[in-house]
Amino acid sequence: MLDHLDLSAVRAVALDVDGTLAGADSLVTPRTIRALNAVSRLDLPVILLTGRTRHNAMDIARRAELPHLAIACNGALVFDPTTDEDLAVNPMAPADKRAFRELADDLGLDLTWWTRDHLYVAADGPMRETIRVLNHEDAEIGDPDDIDDAVVLKMMGWAPNDRMDEVADEIHRRLPGVQRSMDTIVEFVDRESTKWHALEWVLQRYDIAPDDVLGAGDGGNDVGWLSRIGFPVAMGNARPEVHEVARGVAPSNVDDGAAHLLERLAAAHGA
Numbered sequence: 001m002l003d004h005l006d007l008s009a010v011r012a013v014a015l016d017v018d019g020t021l022a023g024a025d026s027l028v029t030p031r032t033i034r035a036l037n038a039v040s041r042l043d044l045p046v047i048l049l050t051g052r053t054r055h056n057a058m059d060i061a062r063r064a065e066l067p068h069l070a071i072a073c074n075g076a077l078v079f080d081p082t083t084d085e086d087l088a089v090n091p092m093a094p095a096d097k098r099a100f101r102e103l104a105d106d107l108g109l110d111l112t113w114w115t116r117d118h119l120y121v122a123a124d125g126p127m128r129e130t131i132r133v134l135n136h137e138d139a140e141i142g143d144p145d146d147i148d149d150a151v152v153l154k155m156m157g158w159a160p161n162d163r164m165d166e167v168a169d170e171i172h173r174r175l176p177g178v179q180r181s182m183d184t185i186v187e188f189v190d191r192e193s194t195k196w197h198a199l200e201w202v203l204q205r206y207d208i209a210p211d212d213v214l215g216a217g218d219g220g221n222d223v224g225w226l227s228r229i230g231f232p233v234a235m236g237n238a239r240p241e242v243h244e245v246a247r248g249v250a251p252s253n254v255d256d257g258a259a260h261l262l263e264r265l266a267a268a269h270g271a
Contacts, residue, residue, distance in 0.1 A: 001249040002233070002261065007268035010231055011212035013039060014199055017050035017060065018134055019182070019218035020235050021258045026134045028060055035262035036064035042269050045206050047071065049195050051154070051181055051221065054079060054086075054116060056135050069205065073114060074181070074221060075198035076153040076189045088201060089116070090193035091151045096177075100155045100188045101144060103174055107167045109157030109186070112139060113147055120146075127158040130185070156187045179221035180239075187221060196225040216250055216261055218242055233261060 015021055021028050021036075040046045048057050048070040057072040061081035069087065071078050078088040092100075097113075104111040110127035113120050119135070120142030121128045131139045147155075159167065161183040171178050171186060178188045203210060211230035215222075218238040226232035227245040234246035235257050243249065251257035 002264060005231060005233075005248050007214065007231070007265045009212065010044065010214040010265060010268070012045040012047065012203065012206060012208045012214070013262070013265060014047040014049045014213055014215040014225070014229070015258060016217035016219065016222050017048065017052055017057070019237060019253050020216050020222075021048075021060070022253065023256070024254045026136065028063070029256055029259065031256050032259040032262070033060075033064045035259040035266070036060075036066060038266045039262050040064070040066050040068065042266060044265075044269065045069075045202075045208070047199065047202055049199055049215070049217075049225070050074075051187060052135055053114065053119065053137065056137065057081075058084075069202045071195065071198040071202065073153040074179075074187050074189045074193070075195040076193040077116065078198050078202060086116075088198065089153070090190045090197075091153055092155065092188070092190050092193075094148065096188065096190065097147050097152055097155065099175055100157070100178070101147060103171065103178075104155075104157045107157070107159070107170065108163075109159050109167075111144065112156045112158075113142070113144075113150070113152045114154045114156075115151055116153060125158075126184075127156070130158055153193075154187060154189050156181075156185055158184055160184060179219075179224075181219040181221040183239075194224055195221060196228060199225050200228075214261075214265060216258055218253065 045068040051074040054072045119139040213229040214231035216233040218235040234242045236252035250261040
């Protein structure tokens with residue numbers, strides 16, 4: 001499913017984390033860490049492009065010794081893992097924060113909101129447990145009334161898969177910018193802070209055209225950027241809308257599919 005792609009033409013790689021680099025246990029395997037490092041040593045920028053927190057993205061970057069800019073919070077934050085410097089921070093507008101909170105209240109979504117250094121949930125429930133499983137971090141129980149004054153980078157809502165299917169059209173009717181990153185989760189960031197906006201900004205820093213980028217993802221929030229690069233790859237476990245824009249398919253994340261893709265990329269560049 002990848003043999004037809006000429007990976008020797010790739011000049012940079014962008015990678016989602018959950019469902020892509022990370023396995024079913026939400027951990028990035030040693031094999032994948034080695035593959036990330038091997039590609040980065042070929043002078044190919046390896047750009048983490050994740051909805052996870054800055055802290056979590058930093059941990060992966062440092063484990064793999066990646067010197068390249070990383071993108072966290074679904075595009076709201078770009079930082080340099082070598083200097084620990086934030087280069088672009090785009091918090092949500094007050095009107096968007098209020099609109100998403102009202103949406104979550106009306107549809108019964110379990111609410112979370114993220115600042116640069118903290119994760120908050122409205123109650124100890126499924127959203128808090130999901131964050132613990134995916135990010136291996138504990139969210140604090142906060143007061144939603146504090147959202148108005150906080151510098152919020154991302155907000156998410158959780159509902160069981162069947163319930164999310166039921167309300168998906170209503171969510172997109174009321175807030176078209178909301179993206180379904182997983183079966184049970186929708187995410188909302190500043191309208192100019194999507195994964196694509198952040199990736200485009202980073203590529204301009206490296207003077208690399210989107211047509212020369214290999215990328216892999218699995219969720220609905222990956223469609224926007226995958227559809228704009230030259231080598232979009234869907235993970236075997238990806239949602240249908242990701243497969244629709246992909247030029248190739250990697251093995252599932254439970255089979256170290258991202259490592260497989262990165263190893264093929266390294267081989268195509270003579271490693």
